[in-house]
Amino acid sequence: xxxxxxxxxxxxxxxxxxxxxxxxxxxxxxxxxxxxxxxxxxxxxxxxxxxxxxxxxxxxxxxxxxxxxxxxxxxxxxxxxxxxxxxxxxxxxxxxxxxxxxxxxxxxxxxxxxxxxxxxxxxxxxxxxxxxxxxxxxxxxxxxxxxxxxxxxxxxxxxxxxxxxxxxxxxxxxxxxxxxxxxxxxxxxxxxxxxxxxxxxxxxxxxxxxxxxxxxxxxxxxxxxxxxxxxxxxxxxxxxxxxxxxxxxxxxxxxxxxxxxxxxxxxxxxxxxxxxxxx
Amino acid sequence: xxxxxxxxxxxxxxxxxxxxxxxxxxxxxxxxxxxxxxxxxxxxxxxxxxxxxxxxxxxxxxxxxxxxxxxxxxxxxxxxxxxxxxxxxxxxxxxxxxxxxxxxxxxxxxxxxxxxxxxxxxxxxxxxxxxxxxxxxxxxxxxxxxxxxxxxxxxxxxxxxxxxxxxxxxxxxxxxxxxxxxxxxxxxxxxxxxxxxxxxxxxxxxxxxxxxxxxxxxxxxxxxxxxxxxxxxxxxxxxxxxxxxxxxxxxxxxxxxxxxxxxxxxxxxxxxxxxxxxxxxxxxxxxxxxxx
Numbered sequence: 001x002x003x004x005x006x007x008x009x010x011x012x013x014x015x016x017x018x019x020x021x022x023x024x025x026x027x028x029x030x031x032x033x034x035x036x037x038x039x040x041x042x043x044x045x046x047x048x049x050x051x052x053x054x055x056x057x058x059x060x061x062x063x064x065x066x067x068x069x070x071x072x073x074x075x076x077x078x079x080x081x082x083x084x085x086x087x088x089x090x091x092x093x094x095x096x097x098x099x100x101x102x103x104x105x106x107x108x109x110x111x112x113x114x115x116x117x118x119x120x121x122x123x124x125x126x127x128x129x130x131x132x133x134x135x136x137x138x139x140x141x142x143x144x145x146x147x148x149x150x151x152x153x154x155x156x157x158x159x160x161x162x163x164x165x166x167x168x169x170x171x172x173x174x175x176x177x178x179x180x181x182x183x184x185x186x187x188x189x190x191x192x193x194x195x196x197x198x199x200x201x202x203x204x205x206x207x208x209x210x211x212x213x214x215x216x217x218x219x220x221x222x223x224x225x226x227x228x229x230x231x232x233x234x235x236x237x238x239x240x241x242x243x244x245x246x247x248x249x250x251x252x253x254x255x256x257x258x259x260x261x262x263x264x265x266x267x268x269x270x271x272x273x274x275x276x277x278x279x
Numbered sequence: 280x281x282x283x284x285x286x287x288x289x290x291x292x293x294x295x296x297x298x299x300x301x302x303x304x305x306x307x308x309x310x311x312x313x314x315x316x317x318x319x320x321x322x323x324x325x326x327x328x329x330x331x332x333x334x335x336x337x338x339x340x341x342x343x344x345x346x347x348x349x350x351x352x353x354x355x356x357x358x359x360x361x362x363x364x365x366x367x368x369x370x371x372x373x374x375x376x377x378x379x380x381x382x383x384x385x386x387x388x389x390x391x392x393x394x395x396x397x398x399x400x401x402x403x404x405x406x407x408x409x410x411x412x413x414x415x416x417x418x419x420x421x422x423x424x425x426x427x428x429x430x431x432x433x434x435x436x437x438x439x440x441x442x443x444x445x446x447x448x449x450x451x452x453x454x455x456x457x458x459x460x461x462x463x464x465x466x467x468x469x470x471x472x473x474x475x476x477x478x479x480x481x482x483x484x485x486x487x488x489x490x491x492x493x494x495x496x497x498x499x500x501x502x503x504x505x506x507x508x509x510x511x512x513x514x515x516x517x518x519x520x521x522x523x524x525x526x527x528x529x530x531x532x533x534x535x536x537x538x539x540x541x542x543x544x545x546x547x548x549x550x551x552x553x554x555x556x557x558x559x560x561x562x563x564x565x566x567x568x569x570x571x
Contacts, residue, residue, distance in 0.1 A: 247401050
């Protein structure tokens with residue numbers, strides 16, 4: 001009895017200590033973002049003074065206004081959203097491929113899946129020049145499709161879909177087929193709804209990678225009308241190195257939407273990874 | 280007949296894109312690497328000449344290339360263990376309790392991983408700023424004189440890598456947390472009954488059961504460091520004096536700034552070969568490990 005109680009006490013103390021360590025670590029990890037937010041509301045003079053002020057003394061909203069009125073961030077925002085939407089088409093393709101690898105026997109399956117895994121280790125910098133030449137040949141430079149296309153499917157995502165979909169009972173699929181459902185209907189009405197956990201992970205990852213994509217928009221879009229937020233932000237870095245407040249406001253415009261999406265979905269993301277066989 | 284075609288209908292859109300933008304470009308790069316191709320090719324394809332292995336000979340004699348390869352190796356040697364140990368440690372601690380407080384802490388550790396590198400680099404560039412940056416101010420409070428975060432060649436490597444480690448842990452923490460959910464509770468309860476403490480349970484049960492996740496994270500983290508690009512690109516543009524030029528930055532500069540497509544392609548084929556060899560070694564080690 002007493003040992004139980006001392007054990008529980010020791011355990012509580014341990015949990016408390018770990019909680020404090022993690023709390024401090026979390027604050028340090030998140031600190032650059034807090035700094036970004038407070039600076040975004042500072043007048044320019046305040047953001048370049050030394051010693052730095054922690055909170056803005058005369059908070060202002062002017063930098064956010066300036067981004068959308070004087071700079072073209074409204075347009076960049078629309079472009080970024082379009083790139084993300086195109087990414088969701090790629091998501092459908094990857095789910096379909098993962099399903100085929102998981103549930104069908106077919107000639108060429110082994111080497112095709114090997115190719116899928118092999119692409120995971122090929123750095124974009126290796127394929128960058130040829131891909132640029134290929135897109136140039138397809139007359140897709142300076143288009144949003146050209147920006148989205150090279151990264152539309154990823155080996156990693158197909159791998160995760162396959163891992164998850166192998167766990168779907170084959171009998172369910174057979175039953176649907178016996179009821180006369182076509183292959184695509186089976187996929188749409190049985191496989192996809194059963195794959196919700198992994199879909200949630202992939203939707204979040206697709207959103208993140210589309211939203212943050214940088215290298216391809218930078219290379220493919222020479223027309224300023226096609227810039228995404230990340231390219232617009234990188235240019236701001238070069239042009240206005242003396243106005244951190246404006247830069248931090250722009251960074252905040254990029255960071256906050258993704259934070260909201262992630263905070264809503266993070267539970268599903270961890271669950272989805274857990275169920276996908278990464279044990 | 281319909282049934283035989285079905286799997287191909289399902290895989291073809293993804294496979295087509297993967298082959299066009301993942302596999303085929305490597306073959307194209309291999310071909311281009313044997314030519315003198317540069318920007319003049321866009322004006323007239325007759326400007327492209329076959330030059331055999333000249334690009335490779337030139338590459339192996341280029342000190343900038345070796346510096347970039349050396350930097351990349353250094354980043355990987357220090358960066359991989361740093362990220363794996365740090366994210367495994369944080370995941371184990373986060374998994375210690377399922378209380379609301381612990382679960383809400385998770386998001387803090389994930390945010391660096393999910394936010395755009397351009398935004399992140401701007402924020403860190405501001406923190407590292409020598410004139411009005413916060414880090415130097417904090418250091419000055421404890422009497423440390425001005426630190427040249429990004430302009431001292433040795434320190435710049437560290438500063439750039441620190442941002443990458445900070446950013447690299449988030450996704451791996453998620454993967455480790457997911458793997459931790461797969462550790463059977465019965466094992467831990469049995470060990471507790473046998474009198475094993477937290478420490479012993481972690482090292483003799485939990486970590487061995489997470490072997491696959493640790494292996495997976497090590498491989499993907501190694502590949503990520505070998506492809507290291509975004510942080511030095513935005514923070515230092517590879518400087519000072521090439522101290523933070525990774526292999527990828529070297530390729531980008533040769534390819535898109537200097538328009539030496541043939542030369543850069545030769546470099547990319549070498550990088551590809553290095554990554555392939557290291558991945559194969561890791562897989563071989565893993566297989567040997569499985570035999571036990």
